[in-house]
Amino acid sequence: MSRARPSAEIVAKILRQKGLSAGVQRGQVLALWPEIAGPALSELTEADRLEDGVLFVRVADSVVAHQLTYLREEFLKRYQEKLPGLVQELRFLVGAEKKSKPKSKPVALPKLSPEEEARLRKLTEHSPQDLQGVILRAGRAVLQKQKENPHPPCPICGAPSPEHPCKPCQKLLSEPAVQREAGRLTRFPFKTRLEGDPLEAARYLARQKLEAQLRELLPQVIQQPELMPILQDTARRYLQLCAGEKEVRGHRHLLPETLRSLLKEV
Structure with missing residues (x-):
């Protein structure tokens, strides 16, 4: 019983990182x-x-x-x-009455490159040893499914789409409740009032707003170093939204490239 929750969380984390939850x-x-x-x-x-x-x-x-x-x-x-x-x-x-579909030959999924396999194994190496095989297969299936479709997943709902965000999610972004939630998440990344796709849309908006704030603050901090704590706090909230974790020191690579060299600590 004690291992059921960690395994579910690990698989969910893989899916979140690949945008498919x-x-x-x-x-x-x-x-x-x-x-x-x-x-x-x-x-x-x-x-x-x-x-x-x-x-x-x-x-x-x-x-x-x-x-x-x-x-x-x-x-x-x-x-x-x-x-x-x-x-x-x-x-x-x-519509027409549901009919049983004729069985078709299974389509071979695209193979992962050695680099993709290596990244996937590194992602799972810190999970419990008896779960690594299951998590590896789940992550491999997610990556293969992504490669099978020519369109990358929507950053909000995870559905393959030629537009980013996809059209249904663009509609979500304009909803007042989503915009209010986004404003709240820029200040309190873990205090959520929505769920499902509306919540993911609000997180997407909040990340965009915080990234814009970071880019605006950067030249000011260069001229006025005393503003550095404000930049660090904004970057911390941005990374918390990106990583879904309160502790973000291990996620500096998610910052915009222009900020990484300047922000040694977050």
Whole structure:
């Protein structure tokens, strides 16, 4: 029991560092739908996608969609019990009846380069020895999935996208609640009031604001060295948002390059 939590945290850290934690959560929501709907209804329905807390479910016809609206609250309650906070609303899309997909040959995932393998092994070497194999395989799968898609992941939700941030996340960034949270996170990086993609969007905005402050402070500190404590404090909060950890001395490499040589301590 004592090792379950550390292993989960280690895997979550790998996913966060690769920008895929939000994508994994969406996958969990979709995969859980057959259990939420039950054997009979899962034959007539299919979880299609999750956007901004809204789960879209494809159904056989309008009659089925109408009947399922009466079960919406029960479905939401079940999701809340299994995956708290991830599904706030359900919408039903009328489409063709769900059919079993023909089995296809598994597609070989792209191989990792020796450098990528080395970085991945270094990332896992400080985890418990009996968990290193599991964590290594999870991290390898994440990297291979990234290489398979030509578009890099969105810095907020982790979904592959030709635009950064992706269009759904650009919409999130303009929401007043997200902007208020971003302002709060620039001052208190660990006092969060949102969760899921809205929280990640707020963190993204907060990092941008703090980075802009750092670039503005840099020439002032060069002229007025007594402002150095302000620069250090701003850099500390920036790194806490980037690393997700309170202790940031080991994360100076995440600072903008122009600041690294000047900031010996944070």
